[in-house]
Amino acid sequence: MALIYQGTHVTIAATKAANPSEGxxxxxxxxxxxxxxxxxxxxxxxxxxxxxxTISHFFSSTAATEPSYSLNRSPLLRRRWVFQERLLSPRIIHLGAVEMAWECNEVCACESMGETQIYASEPRWAHTKGLHARNLAAATDERDMQSDW
Structure with missing residues (x-):
């Protein structure tokens, strides 16, 4: 799996789909x-x-007023096996229930707001795969990785 996802140019994810037949x-x-x-x-x-x-910001938990549209509530990203695919893919286009979104290690962007903005409590990449990658890389023991994994 690592060779496949690391070698992609972009991964297209049916992030809104609860199962494979939803498309x-x-x-x-x-x-x-x-x-x-x-x-x-x-x-x-x-x-x-x-x-x-305005659509509730796809990537932000603090800005979302409609939690059903926040990224962490999307059916695909709630599946554990997708976590490694998300981290390994250099770029992802998320096809959500209300809009498309872009995610890479440096930035995330969505149709309604463009590139995510910096919120007082969150750097711009706080909800991207980049945060998980940074946290896992900085881990010194198993306990440091548990919350991200």
Whole structure:
């Protein structure tokens, strides 16, 4: 498994799937659908932008107001055997229930917020695989690894 996942360019994960038959893709609930807004400037030029309700941040436990969308509650990432695949893959695209997200050792990003921001209590990589990798690398004995493993 190590050779396979370490050698990938990117791993595509069906993070929202509770089982293999659910597949990768899903439709966002109606409250998260984008709305197209138009604006006409003083010269008569029309431009548009898409906007949608803010989605609870995919990676942050402290920013999430809807815990069902937080990363640690996703069905795939609650499976123990996925932990090694997550750590070994250099880059992961998570296909979640409401949005897609990117995760690598340095940063995580999602559709609604782009790159994660630094919260007062959390560095930007606090919920990424990078945190687990750093903690495991710094461990000096088995007890240091238990919480991450």
């Amino acid at each position: 990768y893709f899903s439709k966002s609930p109606p409250q998260y659908h984008a709305t197209r807004l138009y604006h006409r400037d003083a010269h008569g030029t029309t431009c548009h932008a898409y906007t949608r309700r």
